[in-house]
Amino acid sequence: MDSGIVSVRYARALIKASMETHQEEQVYAEMNTLSDNFSTMPQLCQIIDNPVISTNEKAGLIKSVCGTEISAVTEKFISLILQEGREKALHAIANSYIRLYRQHKNIISGKLTTAVPVSEETKEKLRSKVNERTNGTVEFKTDIDPDIIGGFILEYDTYCMDASMRKKLNLIKAELKK
Numbered sequence: 248m249d250s251g252i253v254s255v256r257y258a259r260a261l262i263k264a265s266m267e268t269h270q271e272e273q274v275y276a277e278m279n280t281l282s283d284n285f286s287t288m289p290q291l292c293q294i295i296d297n298p299v300i301s302t303n304e305k306a307g308l309i310k311s312v313c314g315t316e317i318s319a320v321t322e323k324f325i326s327l328i329l330q331e332g333r334e335k336a337l338h339a340i341a342n343s344y345i346r347l348y349r350q351h352k353n354i355i356s357g358k359l360t361t362a363v364p365v366s367e368e369t370k371e372k373l374r375s376k377v378n379e380r381t382n383g384t385v386e387f388k389t390d391i392d393p394d395i396i397g398g399f400i401l402e403y404d405t406y407c408m409d410a411s412m413r414k415k416l417n418l419i420k421a422e423l424k425k
Contacts, residue, residue, distance in 0.1 A: 254336050258343030261324050262351070270318045275348045277313040277321050278341040284312040285338040295334045302329050309337065353383035357403030360390045362411075365399075377403055 265274040285291055291312065295305055309325050310317055328334055349356070357377060359370065370387060377385040385403055396412035 251339065253333065254339035254343045255347075257324075257328070257333065257336070257340045258347050261320070261340070261344050262347050264324070265318070265320045268318075268320055270320050271348065273318045274321055275345065277317055278344045278348075280314045281309070281312055282338065282341040282345060285341070288312075292335075292338065295337065305329055305334060309334075349386075355381055355383050355385045355403050357385045357387045357401070358390060359387050360392050360395060360400040360402075360411075362391070362393050362395050362397050364391060365389070373401065377401075 261274065261278075262271065265271040291308075294300060294308065306325055306329055309329075310322065313321055313325075328337055328340070333340075348354070355377070359365075359373060370389065374385055374387060381404065394413060396416070398411040398415075400411055401408045
């Protein structure tokens, strides 16, 4: 069976179980943490895939990378994944859960890139503008890139607004070359 199909099926089961117990937000945070840890620590996949490591050790490792205190739903889910031998699909399952949760809650991922750190007030103003425009909720990740010189780059969904000084200077440069 295709790993994409497997991950979506398990993610749907997890989201259903988490909603029945009203723990979907906590499970969402745990799946985000798990996914981030898989992305930043490639050796985590190798350890979980290793047949020499016992199921109990794998369970302890996975629980520890989900966060400090994990929900009962996530704990049972990890046990199920290990029991069924689906630990190789765990990263894909976590990503599928995140995607399904965002669809259900109408959450849009966004990224705000600035040359210097911006205040929480500024971030909140941008967030509320995007929320109005999309009739949803946006989750911003912020990034600081001094190479844009000034201004900002706002990305969400399929929309990108590049109001950086770097872009404006490049446009002037291209105009002068003509």
